[in-house]
Structures are given as C-alpha cells and as structure tokens.
Amino acid sequence: MAGVAVAKLTPQRHLSPQPPGVAERDLVRASAVVPAADPAAGRPPNASVLAGRLTPLIGGPGGKVNAVVIDAVTRRPLFDMRAGQPATPASTTKLATSVAVLASAGPRHRITTKVVRGAGGGIVLVGGGDPTLTALPERPGGGRPPYASLSELAKQTAAQLKSSGVSRTRVDYDTSAYQGPRAAASWKPNYLPDGELAPVTALTVDEGRVAPAGSEHKTRVGNPPAAASATFARMLSRYGVAAKAGRMVNAPKGAAQLGAVQSPPVSALVEHLLTDSDNDVAEAMARQVAIKLGRPASFAGAAQAVHEVLGRLGVADGVQVNDGSGLSPLNRISPVALARIVSLAANPDRPDLRAVITGLPIAGFSGTLGPPRYTVPASQGGAGIVRAKTGTLSGVSTLAGIAFDADGRLLAFAFMAGDGKTPVDPGKLDRLAAAVATCGCG
Numbered sequence: 001m002a003g004v005a006v007a008k009l010t011p012q013r014h015l016s017p018q019p020p021g022v023a024e025r026d027l028v029r030a031s032a033v034v035p036a037a038d039p040a041a042g043r044p045p046n047a048s049v050l051a052g053r054l055t056p057l058i059g060g061p062g063g064k065v066n067a068v069v070i071d072a073v074t075r076r077p078l079f080d081m082r083a084g085q086p087a088t089p090a091s092t093t094k095l096a097t098s099v100a101v102l103a104s105a106g107p108r109h110r111i112t113t114k115v116v117r118g119a120g121g122g123i124v125l126v127g128g129g130d131p132t133l134t135a136l137p138e139r140p141g142g143g144r145p146p147y148a149s150l151s152e153l154a155k156q157t158a159a160q161l162k163s164s165g166v167s168r169t170r171v172d173y174d175t176s177a178y179q180g181p182r183a184a185a186s187w188k189p190n191y192l193p194d195g196e197l198a199p200v201t202a203l204t205v206d207e208g209r210v211a212p213a214g215s216e217h218k219t220r221v222g223n224p225p226a227a228a229s230a231t232f233a234r235m236l237s238r239y240g241v242a243a244k245a246g247r248m249v250n251a252p253k254g255a256a257q258l259g260a261v262q263s264p265p266v267s268a269l270v271e272h273l274l275t276d277s278d279n280d281v282a283e284a285m286a287r288q289v290a291i292k293l294g295r296p297a298s299f300a301g302a303a304q305a306v307h308e309v310l311g312r313l314g315v316a317d318g319v320q321v322n323d324g325s326g327l328s329p330l331n332r333i334s335p336v337a338l339a340r341i342v343s344l345a346a347n348p349d350r351p352d353l354r355a356v357i358t359g360l361p362i363a364g365f366s367g368t369l370g371p372p373r374y375t376v377p378a379s380q381g382g383a384g385i386v387r388a389k390t391g392t393l394s395g396v397s398t399l400a401g402i403a404f405d406a407d408g409r410l411l412a413f414a415f416m417a418g419d420g421k422t423p424v425d426p427g428k429l430d431r432l433a434a435a436v437a438t439c440g441c442g
C-alpha cells in the first residue's frame with residue numbers, strides 16, 4: 001500500500017476577523033487531504049520505549065496527569081496512565097460534540113434563518129440556531145466561507161413586502177427551535193458577563209457581540225433575539241420598509257416565507273469551533289444533534305443526543321457531558337475515550353468526520369496552539385506535526401489529538417491535567433505531545 005502523504009501547510013480559512021499583527025505562521029493549517037490513517041505507514045512504536053519517554057515527563061505514576069497514547073489505526077493502547085479514569089475535559093469536550101454533529105446532521109448540513117408573515121400585519125424572524133448569522137458586510141478575501149447575511153435576508157424580505165404593497169411592519173421573533181434555559185446550571189456565573197459566550201438561543205446575530213467588528217471586545221448582549229429583531233428592523237427601514245422591533249412569538253404554522261439565508265456547512269463550522277475553540281458554535285452544534293434526533297434542543301436534550309450518536313459510533317464509553325462547549329466543570333471524559341474519538345475521525349473510511357481532523361489546531365501555527373506554544377526547545381519538536389484540541393478551565397488543562405511519530409505511524413493521544421483546585425502548566429502537555437511526535441520507538 002502507498003505510504004502516508006506528508007502534510008503541507010495551506011492558508012487557514014478563518015471564520016472571525018483577525019487581530020492586527022498576526023504572523024503568517026498563525027494563518028496556516030494542514031490541507032484537508034492529510035493526515036490519513038494508513039495501516040501500512042510506519043512501524044507501531046514499542047510501548048516500553050514510548051513509556052520510557054513519557055513517564056519521566058509526567059513524573060511517574062504519582063504525576064497529576066491522566067494520559068493515553070493509542071495506535072490510531074488499530075486503537076491498541078501504547079501508553080496508559082489512568083487512561084480509563086474520567087477527568088474534566090474542558091474544551092476537549094468539543095471533540096465529542098463535533099463528531100456527533102458530523103455523524104448525525106452531516107458535513108453538508110446548513111442552518112436556515114428565515115422570515116415569514118406573522119399576525120396583524122407583522123412578520124416573524126425565525127431563528128434556526130445559527131450563531132454566525134452576521135449583520136456585518138462581507139469582507140472580500142476574508143479567508144472564510146460566507147456567513148449567512150442578515151442584510152441579505154432584510155433585502156429579500158423588503159422586496160417581498162413592497163411587492164405586496166406593504167410599506168410598514170413589525171418584526172417579531174421566534175426562538176422556539178431551542179428549549180430550556182439559556183445558560184447551563186453548572187456554568188460559573190461569570191461566563192456570560194465575561195463574554196465567554198452569549199446566552200444560548202436559536203436566534204443570535206454575530207454571536208451576540210456588542211461590538212462584532214472588534215474581535216478584542218468580548219461583551220455580549222443580554223437578550224440576543226431581541227437585539228437581532230431590532231437590528232433587522234433597522235435594516236428593513238434602510239431597504240424602504242419602515243419597521244419596528246416586536247416581541248417573541250411562535251410563527252404561524254404554514255406561514256408564507258418572505259426570505260431565507262443559510263449558514264456555512266457544518267463541516268466549516270466544526271473546523272472553526274475546533275481551531276478557535278468557539279463556545280457559541282459548539283453549543284449550536286450540540287443542539288443540531290438534538291434536533292436531528294428529535295430530542296429537545298436544550299442542554300439536557302443535546303447532551304443525551306450527543307451521547308446517543310457516540311454510542312452508535314462505538315465511542316461513547318467514558319463520556320459524560322452536560323454541555324457542548326466544555327465550559328461545565330461537571331463534564332467527565334476519560335483520556336482513552338478522547339483518543340478513540342480522534343482515531344475514529346482520522347479513519348479514512350469516515351470521510352464524513354474529516355472536518356474534525358482538518359479543524360484541529362496545528363502545534364506552533366494555528367488556533368489555540370499558535371505561538372507561544374511549541375516555540376520553546378522542550379516542545380518545538382512537535383511544531384507542525386501535532387494536531388490537537390486544547391482545553392482550559394480554572395485548574396484544568398487538557399490536550400487531545402493526533403501526531404505522526406518519527407517512524408511515520410499515526411498515533412492518537414490525550415493528556416488531562418488538574419483537579420480544578422491548583423494551577424496547571426499546559427506546557428507540560430505540549431512536551432508530552434512533542435515526545436510522542438518525535439519518538440522513533442519502533
């Protein structure tokens with residue numbers, strides 16, 4: 001059989017504005033063609049030799065890191081230190097969310113936001129759960145798939161209204177695609193005020209950001225659907241239909257549609273949420289799983305739906321989640337479960353899951369693994385080779401992903417540190433991943 005192709009770096013398609021001064025190395029990722037798990041590529045590493053490299057870095061059996069390395073092709077364990085012990089995954093939870101939405105909704109699925117005729121001469125802006133719906137103008141050459149445009153939706157709607165003689169209207173809004181609270185009960189109370197994400201609703205514009213054009217501003221609006229309705233009303237007025245913001249309603253069944261726009265495909269959304277660890281998109285993807293399975297699109301319904309899909313895929317053991325983003329400190333996933341999830345996504349027989357691999361940050365280059373990570377001598381050997389999802393909560397640091405070792409064998413790993421009480425050093429996990437990548441242990 002042919003060997004594994006060498007990963008090449010190509011421009012990153014970012015889904016959010018880039019801050020000024022970002023180095024070119026921050027804007028690259030491996031092409032979607034590679035890495036592929038080829039059973040004939042390289043020799044599997046000798047487990048005892050690999051352990052000899054990793055154990056001293058962890059600090060022996062008493063080290064405060066739960067760890068696993070498995071062969072990505074056979075899933076055979078190669079290194080195990082409390083690998084089956086569930087730990088707080090933080091944002092590596094997004095790996096479970098991403099695999100579940102790709103396997104259920106599919107990589108080509110798009111989320112629709114539409115406008116329909118309402119009662120009493122009003123119209124209804126109906127949210128489908130797309131947090132990337134934007135009120136900003138399109139940026140040519142922005143390096144990302146186009147977001148669904150609220151302005152385009154207003155243009156379509158205004159044209160339909162004017163063609164039927166309507167020059168004045170009220171913009172009500174429908175958020176019934178989601179159910180339940182807008183914040184998880186287990187989240188820390190500062191998450192929403194600090195802008196870690198917006199209140200989770202089916203209708204949000206620009207992830208609810210108060211200043212979406214300035215990526216450095218994290219502040220979110222308190223009521224995203226009401227803010228979306230007000231923004232849409234202003235846009236309609238610019239297109240010649242005087243409009244005012246209305247109230248929350250359920251759109252009439254069978255109501256005539258006046259316009260519709262669609263999100264980028266789920267594959268692009270997954271790439272983005274993994275590269276940049278986007279909490280808003282992760283929660284939206286979890287709810288798309290629930291909607292696909294006919295469960296309530298709530299925190300509980302989404303968590304159950306994600307677990308059900310993972311069960312169908314054979315990778316649910318050791319996974320217990322309460323949200324889609326990993327902000328909940330009550331989530332528990334074992335290192336071996338994370339490694340199996342990543343291995344499944346790397347399987348060439350599952351092209352539907354490929355966006356998980358192409359979305360993983362590249363060590364030293366992109367997303368949450370960009371500089372200064374993997375730029376120091378102790379971890380530099382993993383730069384450009386390790387692809388992994390990071391996870392960070394207070395007193396918790398995690399890293400799960402894949403790497404080709406020095407013999408060309410594709411390995412999957414997960415390193416999980418911290419008890420939520422004392423500080424942890426993510427650099428230690430980088431050193432472990434670099435040791436996997438540079439191991440000629442065959």
